[in-house]
Amino acid sequence: MERFFPKSSPGAHGIQYREPLIFERSEPGRMGVSLPDAGVPETDPAAEIPAELLRGEIADMPSVTEVQAVRHFVRLSQLNYSVDTGFFPLGSCTMKFNPKVNEWAARLPGFAGAHPYLPEEHCQGILELMYRLERMLSEIAGLHATTLEPAAGAQGELTGLMMIRAWHMAHHGKPRKKVLIPDSAHGTNPASAALNGYTAVELKSNKDGVLEPATVAAAMDEDVACIMMTNPNTLGIFETHVKEIAEIVHSRGGLVYGDGANMNALLGRARPGDMGIDVMQYNLHKTFSTPHGGGGPGSGPVSVAKGLEPFLPRPTVVKDGDRYRLEFDRPQSVGKLRTFWGNVGMMVRAYAYIRELGPEGLRACSDLAVLNAQYIRALIEKEWHVPYANRSLHEVVFSDKNLKETGVTTMDVAKALIDHGYHPPTVYFPLIVHGAIMVEPTETETKETLENFAQAMLAIAAQAREEPEALKAMPQKPIVERLDETRAARKPVLRWTPEMSREA
Amino acid sequence: MRYHPHTESDIREMLAKIGVQSLDELFSSIPRSLQLDRPLAVEPALDERALMEHLEALAAKQPKAVPFLGAGAYPHHVPPSVDQLLLRGELYTAYTPYQPEIAQGTVQITFEFQTFVTLLTGLEIANASMYDGASATAEAALMAIRVSNGKRTRIVVSRALHPEYRETIRTYLGAAYELVEVAFDPVTGKTNLAALEAAVDENTAGVIIGYPNFFGVVDDLPAAAKIAEAKGALCISATTEALAFGLLQGPGALGADIAVGEMQSFGNGLNFGGPGLGFFATREKFLRQFPGRVAGATVDKKGQRGFVLTLSTREQHIRREKATSNICTNHGLNAVAATIHLSMLGKHGLHALALLNWRRAKYAREQLANAGLEPVFKAPVFNEFAVHAPKDAIQRIYDAGLAGGLALDRYYPEIGDGLLLCVTELHDKARIDALVAALS
Numbered sequence: 001m002e003r004f005f006p007k008s009s010p011g012a013h014g015i016q017y018r019e020p021l022i023f024e025r026s027e028p029g030r031m032g033v034s035l036p037d038a039g040v041p042e043t044d045p046a047a048e049i050p051a052e053l054l055r056g057e058i059a060d061m062p063s064v065t066e067v068q069a070v071r072h073f074v075r076l077s078q079l080n081y082s083v084d085t086g087f088f089p090l091g092s093c094t095m096k097f098n099p100k101v102n103e104w105a106a107r108l109p110g111f112a113g114a115h116p117y118l119p120e121e122h123c124q125g126i127l128e129l130m131y132r133l134e135r136m137l138s139e140i141a142g143l144h145a146t147t148l149e150p151a152a153g154a155q156g157e158l159t160g161l162m163m164i165r166a167w168h169m170a171h172h173g174k175p176r177k178k179v180l181i182p183d184s185a186h187g188t189n190p191a192s193a194a195l196n197g198y199t200a201v202e203l204k205s206n207k208d209g210v211l212e213p214a215t216v217a218a219a220m221d222e223d224v225a226c227i228m229m230t231n232p233n234t235l236g237i238f239e240t241h242v243k244e245i246a247e248i249v250h251s252r253g254g255l256v257y258g259d260g261a262n263m264n265a266l267l268g269r270a271r272p273g274d275m276g277i278d279v280m281q282y283n284l285h286k287t288f289s290t291p292h293g294g295g296g297p298g299s300g301p302v303s304v305a306k307g308l309e310p311f312l313p314r315p316t317v318v319k320d321g322d323r324y325r326l327e328f329d330r331p332q333s334v335g336k337l338r339t340f341w342g343n344v345g346m347m348v349r350a351y352a353y354i355r356e357l358g359p360e361g362l363r364a365c366s367d368l369a370v371l372n373a374q375y376i377r378a379l380i381e382k383e384w385h386v387p388y389a390n391r392s393l394h395e396v397v398f399s400d401k402n403l404k405e406t407g408v409t410t411m412d413v414a415k416a417l418i419d420h421g422y423h424p425p426t427v428y429f430p431l432i433v434h435g436a437i438m439v440e441p442t443e444t445e446t447k448e449t450l451e452n453f454a455q456a457m458l459a460i461a462a463q464a465r466e467e468p469e470a471l472k473a474m475p476q477k478p479i480v481e482r483l484d485e486t487r488a489a490r491k492p493v494l495r496w497t498p499e500m501s502r503e504a
Numbered sequence: 505m506r507y508h509p510h511t512e513s514d515i516r517e518m519l520a521k522i523g524v525q526s527l528d529e530l531f532s533s534i535p536r537s538l539q540l541d542r543p544l545a546v547e548p549a550l551d552e553r554a555l556m557e558h559l560e561a562l563a564a565k566q567p568k569a570v571p572f573l574g575a576g577a578y579p580h581h582v583p584p585s586v587d588q589l590l591l592r593g594e595l596y597t598a599y600t601p602y603q604p605e606i607a608q609g610t611v612q613i614t615f616e617f618q619t620f621v622t623l624l625t626g627l628e629i630a631n632a633s634m635y636d637g638a639s640a641t642a643e644a645a646l647m648a649i650r651v652s653n654g655k656r657t658r659i660v661v662s663r664a665l666h667p668e669y670r671e672t673i674r675t676y677l678g679a680a681y682e683l684v685e686v687a688f689d690p691v692t693g694k695t696n697l698a699a700l701e702a703a704v705d706e707n708t709a710g711v712i713i714g715y716p717n718f719f720g721v722v723d724d725l726p727a728a729a730k731i732a733e734a735k736g737a738l739c740i741s742a743t744t745e746a747l748a749f750g751l752l753q754g755p756g757a758l759g760a761d762i763a764v765g766e767m768q769s770f771g772n773g774l775n776f777g778g779p780g781l782g783f784f785a786t787r788e789k790f791l792r793q794f795p796g797r798v799a800g801a802t803v804d805k806k807g808q809r810g811f812v813l814t815l816s817t818r819e820q821h822i823r824r825e826k827a828t829s830n831i832c833t834n835h836g837l838n839a840v841a842a843t844i845h846l847s848m849l850g851k852h853g854l855h856a857l858a859l860l861n862w863r864r865a866k867y868a869r870e871q872l873a874n875a876g877l878e879p880v881f882k883a884p885v886f887n888e889f890a891v892h893a894p895k896d897a898i899q900r901i902y903d904a905g906l907a908g909g910l911a912l913d914r915y916y917p918e919i920g921d922g923l924l925l926c927v928t929e930l931h932d933k934a935r936i937d938a939l940v941a942a943l944s
Contacts, residue, residue, distance in 0.1 A: 019612070021612070021615070021616060021619075022616055022843075022847045023616070023619065026850070026851075028851070029852075030850065031848075031849075031850055031852045031853045032585075032847065032848030032849070032850060032853065033583060033848050033849050033850075033853045033857070034583075035853065035856055035857060035860060035929070036860070036929060036932065038860055038863045038864065039864075039932055039933040040863055040864055040866075040867035040933050040936075041863070041867065042863065043863055043866050043867075045751060045859070045862050048866075048884040049722060049751075049752070049884045050884075052726065052753065052758075053722055053725075053726075053752055053753050053758070054751065054752065054753060055751070055752065055753045055754070055757075056855055057851045057852060057854070057855045058623050058624070058851060058854065058855075059851070060623055061620075061623055061846075061850055061851035061854060062847060062850050062851065063850040063851050063852060064847060064848070064850060066583075066585055066848055069585070069844065069847045069848045070585055070589065072847070073589045073592075073595075073613070073844055073847075074589070074592065076608070076609035076612055076613055077589070077592040077594040077595050077609050078594060078609065079606075079607075079608035079609040079612075080594040080595065080598045080606065080607055080608070080609035080610055081594075081598065081603075081606035081607065082593050082594045082595070082596075082597040082598040083593070083597035083598070084593025084594065084597045085593070085594060085597075088599075090599060090602070093599055095599060096507075097507050098593075098596070098597050099507065101552055101555065101556065103591065103596075104556070105555075105556070105559045105563075106775075107587070108559065108560065108563035109563070109568065110562070110563025110564055110565065110566040110568075111562075111563050111566070111775065111776065112773040112774065112775055113566070113568075113570070113579070113773060113774055114566045114774055114775070114776045115571040115573050115577060115579065115774050115776070115777075115907070115908070116576075116577050116774070116776050116777025116778075117573055117575055117577075117910050118566065118567070118571070118776075118907070119898060119902070122565075122566060122567050122902065122907070123565070123566055123776065124565045125561070125562035125563055125564065125565030125566055126562070126565075126566060126776050128562060128565075129562050136546045136547075139544060139545050139546055140544060140546070142540075151635035151636065151639065151778070151779065151835075152635060152831075152832065152833045152834075153832065153833065154820070154830045154831055154832045154833065155635060155639070155830075155831075157830065158830060162675070162678075165678075186821075186832075187819075187820040187821040187822070187823075187824045187827070187832075188820050188821075188830050188832050190820075190824040190825035191820035191823070191824055191825060191827040191829070191830035192830040193825060194825040194826070194827070194830075195646075195676075195829070195830050196678070197678065197680055200824070200825045237533070238533040238534050240533060240534075240535060242538070243535070243537075243538060267544075268540060268543065268544045269531055269534065269539060269540060270531075270534050270538050270539055270540055271540055274538055274540070275538055285833070291596045291597050291837070292596075292597065292598065292599040292600070292833075293595075293596050293598075293835075293836045293837030293838075293840075294595055294596070294598045294599065294600070294601070294607070294609075294610035294613075294836040294837060294840065295599065295600040295601070295610065295614075295632065295797065295833060295834055295836030295837075296633070296635075296779075296833040296834045296835045296836045296837065296838075297635075297778075297779035297833075297835045297836075297837060297838055298833040299779075313675075334675060335671055335672075335674060335675035336638070336668055336671045336672050336675055337638075337639060337642075337672055337675055337676070338635055338636050338638050338639045338668075338672055338778070338780075339576050339577075339636050339637060339638040339666070339668045339669070339672070339766070339777060339778075339780060340576070340577065340668070340776070340777025340778055340780075341776065341777055341778065342777075342778050343775075343778040343779040344775050344776035344777060344778050345773075345775040345776075345778065345779055346778075346779065348559070352555060352559060354546060355547065355549075355550050355555055355558070356549060356550055356551075356552070356555050357505070357549055358546065358547065358548045358549025358550070359543040359544040359545070359546050359548070359549075360543065360549065361505050361508075361549050362544060362546070363543070363544070364505060364508055365508075367527045367530070368508055368510055370527075370530045370531065371510070371515065371518055371519070371522075371527065371530060372518075374518075374522045374524075374530060375518045375521060375522060377522075378521045378522045378523070379521070390533065391530070391532075391533055393530070393531070393533070414603065415603075415605070418603065418605055418606055423603065423606065424603055426602075429821075443507075443508055444507050444508070444509070445509070446509040446510075446514075447509070447510070447514045447517070447518060475605050475606075478605040478606050478608070479605075479608060480604075480605055480608060480804040480808055480810040481605070481804040481805040481806055481808075482605065482804060482805055483604050483605065483802050483803070483804050483810045483811075483812050484802045484803055484804065484805075485802065485812050485814065487802050487803065488800040488801070488802035488812045488814040489800070489814045489815055489816075489817070492791060492800050492814060492815060493800055493801040493802075494615075494618055494629050494630070494798055494799070494800050494801075494814075495615070495618050495619040495622045495628075495629070495630065496615070496616070496619040500801070
């Protein structure tokens with residue numbers, strides 16, 4: 001067993017605390033906050049509010065001190081793997097380093113404490129930041145204008161498709177019916193199309209993993225509202241025919257939506273707008289280093305070509321002379337998809353990031369992200385099958401082909417990597433690669449880290465041949481072993497109740 | 505660049521191993537004509553200190569005073585302990601717990617968050633969070649339509665619901681479904697129940713009521729629930745100020761089938777309105793119909809308790825175009841902040857804080873009335889309320905070194921001189937008295 005664990009693998013045992021639920025730490029009478037005296041008359045709400053609408057303390061809420069709560073959450077945090085812990089090559093998610101100065105910036109009282117309904121003359125600093133970010137994102141995308149409003153990439157997709165729908169209504173009097181989506185696309189693409197009332201039509205990519213113009217031409221007609229392309233696609237491969245495809249779609253009155261999930265491959269190297277893409281969402285938490293937060297918040301600005309600018313959500317940020325303001329008077333706007341003006345806390349971080357890197361730094365991000373991905377491929381492709389021969393960019397997708405005879409699955413490989421001390425790559429996506437293992441190292445990782453990870457991957461390949469059963473028992477090092485997901489779905493327990501603790 | 509570790513010799517060795525001559529060659533799959541042949545036109549790089557000074561200058565342009573203003577985003581005390589825990593890299597630099605064995609921290613906290621949401625709302629199940637209150641409300645409307653198998657196509661919403669929530673619902677519903685707005689009673693500020701009853705028909709999938717509503721008024725949720733039930737529609741309560749649940753009965757106990765809204769008040773700052781923290785709770789019978797991620801308890805191979813994301817067959821990455829929503833990333837870290845804050849508040853602190861908010865707001869209401877600023881509405885409120893105010897009220901507030909107030913005519917032209925104010929634990933007696941003096 002030990003010989004399959006290179007010394008370079010950082011995974012080791014440490015102290016981890018079993019931590020009950022906060023509700024199981026409760027002792028009535030305790031409290032973890034400091035509250036002021038009212039300083040005003042101690043009036044009784046029952047004198048105004050009808051009794052049926054009032055309640056007192058909620059029985060099952062916990063009662064703990066600040067000390068107890070702090071330990072509880074520190075211990076829970078120690079059960080998490082994170083970018084700050086180590087290498088996190090989760091494909092398609094761009095788990096790059098989250099700069100600490102950005103966290104400092106977002107916490108400045110002038111940003112964190114600002115109310116969204118401050119009068120314009122009292123929020124000029126934030127409006128200026130938003131205006132500058134909007135201009136920079138438009139430039140980076142090579143598009144005309146950008147809305148900062150969408151809360152996440154998926155909401156950006158929804159927003160983009162709504163604008164496409166509105167554009168068709170304005171130009172053709174009808175929204176059209178279909179959206180073309182390659183088979184390698186993220187699940188959010190067809191879900192966003194469906195939410196917009198469109199039928200998703202799947203397009204097959206060719207043996208090189210890219211979309212053929214002929215495939216698009218055959219599917220393209222006057223019922224197609226747009227094509228949704230991710231470029232580079234989810235194999236990490238650049239869609240070489242993107243311009244020609246855009247021309248085909250445009251020639252039949254359709255538009256081209258670009259999923260910007262993979263923009264970390266293209267910064268300063270190529271721009272979606274120059275490829276014929278009309279609408280594109282960013283994911284600030286991928287490309288521009290805002291933290292993933294264990295599942296959000298993200299931020300999904302959408303950049304558009306000039307013809308779609310009238311349809312941007314309300315409001316936009318505009319500059320009049322040296323004053324900034326929110327523009328609500330937008331008669332053709334698709335409306336609002338959320339309260340207020342966007343995830344401003346994420347904008348501050350993304351803005352800080354772009355300003356710190358500048359044009360050369362941004363380009364270096366993509367150069368080094370691609371270099372790192374291709375280096376991993378070069379180090380392990382003899383043992384790990386890459387189903388598409390042509391070079392990808394910022395990520396590389398391996399298949400489970402070489403595991404075939406061993407009985408070891410992609411999931412086993414992922415769990416083994418945990419014991420080696422790494423976060424596993426994205427697995428079983430994209431769906432067009434059998435047992436896909438999707439590695440996106442990002443630019444912030446050192447050459448040594450990549451080499452150590454490669455050694456672990458090679459050791460796992462060897463162990464799969466010689467000790468497949470040992471792999472199936474992994475992970476052993478985390479506080480829990482493989483969890484019974486079937487039971488979780490079959491007998492859902494989605495909240496704590498006192499009975500749950502009595503049974504445990 | 506301190507985030508880029510590659511030395512010149514690293515790059516040389518890596519290129520050699522890959523078998524290419526240059527970084528440019530790595531991009532050779534991009535047709536020449538599509539490659540950018542100039543640097544991006546963004547401003548030059550700043551060093552860390554210069555960046556900090558630039559950002560401090562931008563931040564300094566916003567006022568320091570705590571605003572007397574809610575309207576969907578509420579100023580509350582965020583204990584330093586909450587923020588310091590949030591700064592643990594293991595929490596904020598992790599991602600969606602796709603590998604639960606090394607994400608038990610995130611999944612367990614999510615499970616605790618869901619429990620808090622069910623306790624606050626009095627409903628049985630809750631998801632791991634939504635983007636914000638408005639999008640959660642729009643998703644609730646879509647769910648109500650789904651529950652009717654798409655047979656009911658009308659959503660009825662009170663005009664006393666937050667205007668931006670209503671606009672968001674309209675955007676999400678699009679042209680496919682009918683959105684009917686129901687008037688509020690200009691005397692009480694509550695939804696006009698006769699108008700509501702007239703608008704709800706057999707084709708109505710959902711009835712949406714603000715609780716409390718945009719005017720801070722504690723609306724008649726039980727009556728609205730009965731009207732919805734009589735026609736077989738779902739009753740949806742939308743709450744912008746979740747702290748109200750420390751004093752007011754949970755919507756589930758009052759007949760709501762879905763409770764949605766905004767929980768930014770717990771542990772999260774204002775951040776100029778985003779990120780917020782949408783919550784979504786409903787009845788257990790709608791388990792397969794509700795949107796978004798959800799954590800559940802299970803056991804590992806040794807029988808030890810553990811937590812996983814579950815019921816994912818509703819979600820876009822499995823179901824694609826047949827998913828219950830397109831939502832992927834939610835507002836996980838904001839949910840962590842709320843969970844930490846709610847844990848520290850606990851049973852006693854939550855109720856005490858809510859009561860404190862109500863008492864301070866009541867004092868402000870009385871002092872303002874004594875100074876001639878009469879309330880616009882008669883019905884009871886929580887920590888927010890509207891008063892008839894002079895035209896230059898907002899100017900006077902800022903001139904006095906204070907902040908806040910929202911002129912209601914922005915959204916309700918018929919309430920010409922209405923000023924919406926909010927008072928929380930951050931506004932002590934001296935500040936309230938200063939506000940009253942500024943407006944007298």
